[in-house]
Amino acid sequence: MKHLLKSISILFFFLFSTSAVFGQIEYESGYYINNQNVKVSGLIENVGWKNNPSKFNFKETENAPAQTINITEAKEFFIADHILFVRAKVKIDHSNTINKGLDRNRDPDFVKKTLYLKKIIEGDHDLFSYNEGNLFRLFFEDKLGEIKQLVYRKYSPNNYKIMVNEQYKQQLFNTLKCDDISLNDFDSLEYTLNDISKIFIKYNECKNVNYKHYNVNTKEDVFNLTVRPRVSFSSLDVSNSLYEKLNLNFEDQTFFSFGVEAEFILNFNRKKWSVFIEPTYQHFKAESPANVANLEGTASIDYKSIEIPLGLRHYLFLNKKSKLFVNAAFIVDKSLNSSITFAGESNGIALEQEALKLKTNPNIALGIGYNYDSKYSMELRYHTKREVLESYVFYNSDFNNISFILGYTLF
Numbered sequence: 581m582k583h584l585l586k587s588i589s590i591l592f593f594f595l596f597s598t599s600a601v602f603g604q605i606e607y608e609s610g611y612y613i614n615n616q617n618v619k620v621s622g623l624i625e626n627v628g629w630k631n632n633p634s635k636f637n638f639k640e641t642e643n644a645p646a647q648t649i650n651i652t653e654a655k656e657f658f659i660a661d662h663i664l665f666v667r668a669k670v671k672i673d674h675s676n677t678i679n680k681g682l683d684r685n686r687d688p689d690f691v692k693k694t695l696y697l698k699k700i701i702e703g704d705h706d707l708f709s710y711n712e713g714n715l716f717r718l719f720f721e722d723k724l725g726e727i728k729q730l731v732y733r734k735y736s737p738n739n740y741k742i743m744v745n746e747q748y749k750q751q752l753f754n755t756l757k758c759d760d761i762s763l764n765d766f767d768s769l770e771y772t773l774n775d776i777s778k779i780f781i782k783y784n785e786c787k788n789v790n791y792k793h794y795n796v797n798t799k800e801d802v803f804n805l806t807v808r809p810r811v812s813f814s815s816l817d818v819s820n821s822l823y824e825k826l827n828l829n830f831e832d833q834t835f836f837s838f839g840v841e842a843e844f845i846l847n848f849n850r851k852k853w854s855v856f857i858e859p860t861y862q863h864f865k866a867e868s869p870a871n872v873a874n875l876e877g878t879a880s881i882d883y884k885s886i887e888i889p890l891g892l893r894h895y896l897f898l899n900k901k902s903k904l905f906v907n908a909a910f911i912v913d914k915s916l917n918s919s920i921t922f923a924g925e926s927n928g929i930a931l932e933q934e935a936l937k938l939k940t941n942p943n944i945a946l947g948i949g950y951n952y953d954s955k956y957s958m959e960l961r962y963h964t965k966r967e968v969l970e971s972y973v974f975y976n977s978d979f980n981n982i983s984f985i986l987g988y989t990l991f
Contacts, residue, residue: 606850606897607639610659612649624659628849631711632696633665651696664794665696666708668727672717675733682736686745688729697727700777703784703791705755709773718748718776722755732771746771752779758786803991804843806957810985811836814864816881818920818969818977828879828920830866837862841987843893852895856907860887864979870922872933877924883938883968883979884916889945901953909947913940913966936975941967949985957987 607623614620625637625646635650636657649657656666672695673688683689697708697719708719708727718730730748737743749766761782769775777795784791813834820826839860846853863884870879891909898904915938922933943966949959963981 607637607642608660610657612636612638612654612657614654617655624657626660626663626850628852629663629698630848631713632698632709634696636665651694662794664699664702666699667694668697668708668719669694670697670719670727670729672710672729673731673733674715675735677716677732677734678714679734679742682734682742684735684737684739686733686735686737686743688731688733688745690729698794700773700795701780701784701791701793703780704787704789705780705783707777707780709795718771718773720751720755720780730771730776748776752776756780756783758783760786802845802847804841804845804954804989805991806841806843806987806989808839808841808858808860808985808987809836810839810860810961810983812862812864812981812983814979814981816864816866816883816968816977816979818868818975820974821976822974825871825874828868828870830868830879830881833864833866835862835864837983839887839985852897854893854895856889856891856893856909858887858889858891858909860889861885862887870924872922872924875924877922877933879920879922881918881920881938883918885918885940886914886916888912888914891945895951903951905947905949905951905957905959907947907949907959909945910942911945911963911966912942915940915968918968936969936972938968939971940979941970943967947985951987955989957985957989959983959985959987961985 606626608626610624611619611621612624622638622640623642635648637646638649639646651667654667656664658664669692671690671692673690675683675689695710697710699706700709701707706721710717710719719727720730721727730751731745732748733745735743735745748771749769752769753763753766756779761779765779765782769779773795777793781791781793811834813832815832816830818828837860839858841856841858843854843856845851846855864881865883866881868879870877889909889911891907893905893907896904918938920936920938922935944964945961947959947961949957951957961983965978965980967977968979969975969977
């Protein structure tokens with residue numbers, strides 16, 4: 581177990597350090613509006629912004645030095661054709677929305693701040709969002725053009741019953757009035773970006789107003805299913821702590837195996853991170869000289885299993901179609917009626933020795949690869965040593981494996 585934990589620490593350290601070494605700063609076309617209302621075009625570093633920023637990095641040209649533009653210097657900035665942050669002086673409620681430690685008061689506790697709000701809908705009335713850690717708030721532009729928070733507040737007046745102030749429904753009912761929108765539309769409205777974006781879109785379409793939905797980026801998937809055949813290079817060493825003559829050495833073998841990977845793209849940091857699960861069938865067969873009843877014989881291993889790697893992947897974009905990736909995975913291996921059997925003979929008489937039944941421990945895999953057009957991929961994956969004789973006290977084993985994997989993404 582100590583060896584396994586050490587392997588986990590080393591490999592995940594390698595994953596994060598590799599992404600730091602090879603990670604590149606990506607600048608994309610954009611602009612900002614300064615305090616003199618002058619539009620300054622150039623390149624802006626796109627860092628994904630899980631949290632709303634208070635500054636951004638800007639370059640006039642590709643080879644120009646980068647400069648940091650603070651919120652006091654720019655009224656707004658726009659990047660990547662669909663990301664717009666607007667500076668606004670607003671009143672924001674920072675109250676907790678987690679059920680533990682709720683405030684007793686129903687009314688919001690507003691604090692005046694100057695923030696960069698992310699514009700979501702631009703139309704007859706604008707919708708904005710703000711994220712800061714666990715804090716999520718939505719803002720809208722009212723009939724007078726003032727940006728106000730849509731109020732959603734959990735509170736606990738007696739420290740055990742949780743209640744919710746859903747004032748945002750009344751605020752939107754008072755603002756988004758149109759024949760095709762009924763009271764029921766607001767009653768069923770959840771305080772989520774998706775739900776409230778939909779009601780703003782419905783209002784603008786009802787009013788036949790041209791609008792823009794900035795939060796849409798249809799080019800990026802959130803789920804990929806990939807078939808992944810591979811060729812593996814494997815060996816197995818077995819040692820017996822009581823009797824050295826029982827040691828076995830199954831030398832390098834090459835075999836083919838097949839896996840199917842389900843990958844879920846995480847929605848932050850420009851979707852550079854993902855988690856995946858990859859059930860894989862593998863079959864290792866080999867022979868080794870062996871001591872059978874104190875005479876020379878042969879040991880044969882027939883090791884079939886379903887591996888289930890659960891991993892974390894980081895992408896390193898080279899251009900719009902090409903990207904490198906590194907990943908680390910924790911592997912649970914389910915052996916399928918696998919064993920090491922022994923055979924030998926003396927004077928024409930077959931010698932018998934009890935077979936060793938295989939039972940495996942989890943191990944770790946580390947991979948580095950290349951993906952083209954989000955469709956074709958290849959990966960070189962290294963596996964840490966795996967114990968396959970976990971049930972035997974006096975036997976120790978090291979199953980070693982390196983795989984070259986090809987991938988084709990179905991969707």
